Amino acid sequence: MLLIRTAMDVVDEAAWLTEAERTEGVRRVTAALAAEGEAECIGCGDEIEPARRAALPSARRCIICQGRIEARNRVRVPIVEGAGTSNFRGVTA
Ligand SMILES: [Zn+2]
Secondary structure, rough: OOHHHHHHHHHHHHHHHHHHHHHHHHHHHHHHHHOOOEEEEEOOOEEEEEEEHHHHHOOOOOOOHHHHHHHHHHHOOOOOOOOOOOOOOOEEE
């Protein structure tokens, strides 16, 4: 019985932590979207396209600079033809 209670405590704690992380993520995204953006890109100094500013008022970079940052931050995982099982990094073992 004690083992079941302990397991349930772990499950409850994991659920609580998951909910807390989700709530914090929503709070951060909401704050970022509510933040005032820039008229000029902080990356290149060019004007941020009006359509981008209309769609995302909190934008601080032009679409080109934002695309470069997102491409740089993208995780590259090699594609392995005929891959069977893979490890956590997506690389065939
Ligand atoms: Zn830019």
